[in-house]
Amino acid sequence: MKRLRKLLLALSIFILGGLLCACSSSKSQSTWSEDKADNTITWGVKADTRLFGLMDVKTGQIKGFDIDVAKAVTKKILGPNGKAKFVQVTSKTRIPLLKNGNIDAIIATMTITPDREKIVDFSKVYFAAGQSLLVKKGSNIKSVKDLNKTGTTVLAVKGSTSAVNIKKSAPKAKILELEDYAQAFTALKSGQGQALTTDNGILFGIASENPGYQVVGGTFTNEPYGIAVNQGQTELKNKINKALAEMRKDGTYQKLLQKWFGNVAGFNLKEASQQ
C-alpha cells in the first residue's frame, strides 16, 4: 500500500509539472526586428518533397520551388545582401518549430486552413494546389470515389490536411499516416495501401521520378499554399505579402513557376498561379 501511494505521488508530480509548464506565457518579441538585426530570415522548408523542397544528397543543399520563393522573398525584404537560412521541417514538426521560435516563417507546401489560421498567420496564396491521388499504373482506382469502399487503404502524411479531406470524401477507406512523403511512397510501393494522397504538385514530383506510377482523378479540393508566420508577427507578414506582390508584378514569380513546373506533364501552370 505504501508503495502504491509513492507511485501515485510520482505520477501526480509529473502531471502537475505538465500543467504548470503549459500555463507559462509565450514570449512576444518581434521576429522582424530580430531578422533585420542579423540580416537573416530562418525558413522552415521541406526536404523530402520533389519540386518544392528536396535535399540534394550530393551537395547537401535543399532545392525546390519553395526554396527559390523563400530566397526571392528574403532578397526583396532584406535587400540583395539578405541571407536566407533553411531548416528542415515535416508536416508534423513545422507548426511546433514555428511556435517555439526555431524558425521565423514556414514555406513548406502548407495549406491555408481555418484551423491553422487560429494559431499562425498566413501570407497571401503563393501556390494554388489541389489534392489528388497517386496510384500504380493500371490500378482500378480512377478517382476519389473509387476509394470509398471498405478494404481500401489510403496513405497520407502525418500532420497534413490530406488525411482529413479523405475522411470527408471517402469515409469508408482506411487511412494510414506516415512520417514523410518518401516513407509514404515506399509504403505505396510495398503494397501497404492502394493510393497515396496529397497535393497534386507533390504527387507530380513523385510521379516524374517513378514511371510506374501516375496521378489520377484530377484535383478534388483546393489547397492554397501560404507562408506562415507566428501569430502577432504582423510586420513580417506584411513584408512577405509585399514581396510576393512585387514578385508577381516583375515576373520573378512566373519565372520560378516555369522553372520548376514548366516541364511537368499534366500540370496546369495557370491554375497554380491563381491568387
Add this chain to the structure above:
Amino acid sequence: MISVFQQHWQELLTGLGNTILCSVIALFFSLVIGSTFAIFEVLPSKFLRIIGRIYIEVFRNIPLLVIGMFFYVVVPQYVLPMDGFTAGTIGLTLYTSSFIAETVRAGIQAVDSGQMEGARANGLSFMQAMWHIVLPQAFKYVIPPLGNQFINLVKNSSVLAFVAGFDLMYQGDMIASATFDTFNTYIAVGVLYLIITLPLSYYMRYLEKKLA
C-alpha cells in the same frame, strides 16, 4: 493536459491498447526465442553455437527502426503482405529477443557448472538438466536485467508509430497534428507510458525481492 484526455480519450485508449497488446506479444515471443538462442549458445554443438551467435549479433546490432521498416516495406514487397502493427511487433520481438538471449546466457553461465555436472551424473539428459536444474536458477539471477529489457521493450514499442501501427505514439502524433497542442499531447502520452511501465518496474522489483 486534462483536456487532451477529455477530448481524445478514445484515440488514446486505442493507442494504449495497441501498445499493451504489442508489448505482451513481443514480450512472450522474445522471451521464448531469446531463451532458445541463449541455450544454443551454451550447447556442446559448435554448429548451433555459431547459429546462436549470428542471430544475436545481427539483431542486437541493427537499430530497431531499421528492422521495423524492413518488415514494413521490404518483406511485404517480396515475401508476404503484413500491416504496420504486425511488422512492428515482429521487428520488436526479434530485436528484444537478441538482448534477452544475451541476458539469459549470462544467467546460465553464472550457475555453477557443478549443478549441470551433478544433474548429468544423476542420469538426466542435457535438456532435462537444463530445464529442471540450470534454467530456474539462471532466471533468478537475471531478473533485474530482464526487468530492464521488459521496460525497454514497452518503450521501444513506439517504433510502431513509424510504421502506422496505431500505437500510443502514433495516436499522439495524430492528436498533436490535429489540435496543434504538441506540448500537452506528448505529456499525456508520456503519462500513459508511465502507467504501463511503472507497475511493470515495481512488479519486477517485487519478484526480485521475493525470489532472491
